[in-house]
Amino acid sequence: MSSVTETALTARWVAVTRACAQINQAAERVLSERHGLCASAFEIMDVMARADGWIRAGELSSRASRSQPQVSRLLAQMVGAGYAERKPCSSDRRGFDVRLTPSGRELFSRSVDTMEAVLQEVAESSPEVRDVMGLTVTRE
Template sequence: METWGPGGGVDEITLWRQLARLMEQVNAAAGRRLARNHGISMNELLLLLSLSERRDGTLRISELVKTLGSNQPSVSRMVARLEEAEWVVRRSAVDDRRGVDAQVTEAGREVARAAEQTLRKALAEALDAAAVNDATASLVARLRYAPAMPVD
């Protein structure tokens, strides 16, 4: 079996296993720090950031489902928790009363800004640690030094 590396061929299963291990390590480290420092999960932060990126801070719940790659019940529970924390408000969609919009509050924007900085630092530290681990080093190098593809 060949492994990925300079001058070597790509074994997709080895690469996939490295990626899975890297994601697990990075998500666990970042998730712990977000929970400890801000009382927020990774997915809740991604939801707040998705809303904060919009000029009016609003997205339909169904759009959040697509954006987060999650399911309707999970996103609805997240929105409810964030609403309880007063970081999001829910309301009927203006253009379709059957739809529900979520809008980030100013307090939610503040939490998202602070938590995003924590996430950036946690990700950098986790990737630094993974860069010296034989099981993930080549993947980290590829991710850090290859041109990034835009996210839709």
């Protein structure tokens, strides 16, 4: 690689990192205020909702951008709050399967609308976020 490419890649990585930080800060604040969720729990719920049924708990950390210990901790909280349920895995007794409960699906559905609003607001106010997400703002 040439140094120009390396510099361009580094600049792009910094832009992505800054845009993600802006989005995560806004998401953490609003998801917590409105739904009692952190961004990590939202992401894990998203993976479970897309699975549309039972999913191996171990698969959650590979599908989400979270570590296994973080996923385990958040799952325990979700199970305790009644948003998720778990059962022993039928194919591997060491693991367990999880899924969203009806109240978890309802909470996730409401939080998706909130997250869409957060993303829209951040994208409208931040050229960096728009650039990274490949968006253009249309004024009405």
